[in-house]
């Protein structure tokens with residue numbers, strides 16, 4: 178399974194979901210690889226990989242470096258990652274004239290020795306996003322429970338549809354994860370209800386609450402399950418891991 | 429003054445700042461134009477312009493439609509806007525082979541009959557972002573008071589520097605606005621202190637608190653000063669408007 182964590186809307190919890198899902202899946206014995214294809218490199222930061230230690234990463238892989246040479250340990254058993262190298266910010270322009278430019282990541286991930294590969298995407302629809310969606314088998318869309326969240330959601334669903342028809346017939350919408358749900362904010366429930374009407378059973382049962390411990394964990398370079406396992410955010414992400422695994426084994 | 433509201437990090441309050449700043453400046457008698465160059469079209473939504481009413485907008489202007497034909501009233505005296513038309517999502521690919529593609533917006537805004545033009549940018553560094561930064565005289569960077577916010581901040585400052593050296597010598601960093609400050613979250617103060625160390629006097633005195641009334645106002649298609657003028661978010665944005673005007677008149 179290769180899962181792209183995508184939504185072109187910014188700040189909806191893509192990185193927070195990708196990193197905590199990766200940690201939870203590894204803890205259940207899966208061999209997991211996390212790929213940071215966002216030039217901002219927030220997933221790399223969330224695992225404590227400093228900016229000056231990212232020299233061979235996702236950009237190098239797109240240009241032909243073997244995956245194993247760009248893969249790093251995260252300090253978590255069963256979880257490796259490919260960080261966002263500094264050159265990733267310029268990949269858009271550099272890859273334009275490269276052969277089979279949309280397929281670079283898919284080709285690099287063939288026969289990769291992992292059960293699950295997660296890809297953290299940037300908040301945009303660019304060639305990097307395209308590479309991830311061509312390589313992926315499924316897309317998980319975090320949806321923030323705030324106003325404007327549903328606004329652009331058809332952009333990502335239309336993009337998934339367009340890529341399925343043209344470059345990647347296997348690609349499917351794995352599910353929609355409601356994030357930053359705040360009981361005190363009545364907009365949260367409105368957005369959640371709208372999302373369930375629009376996406377039906379594709380919306381995961383698990384809802385991720387707004388919880389500052391999630392940000393704090395990132396500032397310490399650790400997944401929330403290690404930082405504060407009893408916090409509402411950690412409990413919710415554990416439930417999400419179980420749901421993703423349960424859906425994965427379904428035909 | 430042409431002010432680009434920019435930060436490639438997603439969900440930091442670009443649209444919320446652009447729309448509320450525009451409304452506050454118009455209320456003080458300035459003739460204001462707001463341009464939505466984000467394909468998500470959140471600024472267009474925040475002024476109640478429905479998706480099916482955006483047919484001539486920013487994309488049409490980039491391809492040569494006169495500005496006046498794409499400009500709409502917002503229902504607020506002194507404030508017009510150019511919405512994000514549906515084709516904007518494809519602009520990246522379409523503009524690649526167009527003459528002087530980075531200068532399209534700058535040329536379209538020459539002699540525009542406004543005192544202040546604000547541009548709401550998408551969370552990425554693409555040709556649309558480039559067009560806005562080439563057209564702008566200043567950049568206002570909203571910085572969310574949460575972890576990861578300072579992570580990629582050098583990307584936008586490096587981009588501004590690169591554009592000033594090559595395509596737009598006038599471009600300057602107008603200032604950094606701290607947003608979503610939450611007194612109950614000690615990360616907020618850490619990020620604010622870091623930002624002041626890094627940017628010094630460029631950080632506006634006004635800090636925008638986290639306030640759910642800001643989202644609610646957007647869901648009603650109105651700026652917060654009309655929706656709930658006494659709310660903490662509305663009061664803060666009024667103070668920001670005064671600070672922006674005071675800085676503008678300084679040499």
Ligand SMILES: Nc1ncnc2c1ncn2[C@@H]1O[C@H](COP(=O)(O)OP(=O)(O)OP(=O)(O)O)[C@@H](O)[C@H]1O
Nearest residue numbers: 187188189190191192193300386387388392438574
């Ligand atoms: N459930 C949550 N509760 C509270 N804060 C959260 C939650 N999820 C994410 N955050 C915080 O919100 C901010 C945005 O989250 P994150 O960076 O994961 O979003 P993203 O979609 O990856 O952003 P981008 O579009 O820039 O890639 C971060 O500061 C993060 O710490």
Ligand SMILES: Nc1ncnc2c1ncn2[C@@H]1O[C@H](COP(=O)(O)OP(=O)(O)OP(=O)(O)O)[C@@H](O)[C@H]1O
Nearest residue numbers: 187323438439440441442443444551637638639643
């Ligand atoms: N000060 C605030 N307090 C509470 N919520 C806020 C505040 N500012 C913005 N929001 C909410 O946070 C979300 C993100 O804000 P906004 O859309 O303005 O960010 P953005 O930087 O424009 O996002 P994008 O990167 O997708 O363009 C929205 O749902 C908005 O309603």
Ligand SMILES: [Mg+2]
Nearest residue numbers: 191192215219
């Ligand atoms: Mg992210």
Ligand SMILES: [Mg+2]
Nearest residue numbers: 442443466470
């Ligand atoms: Mg926006």
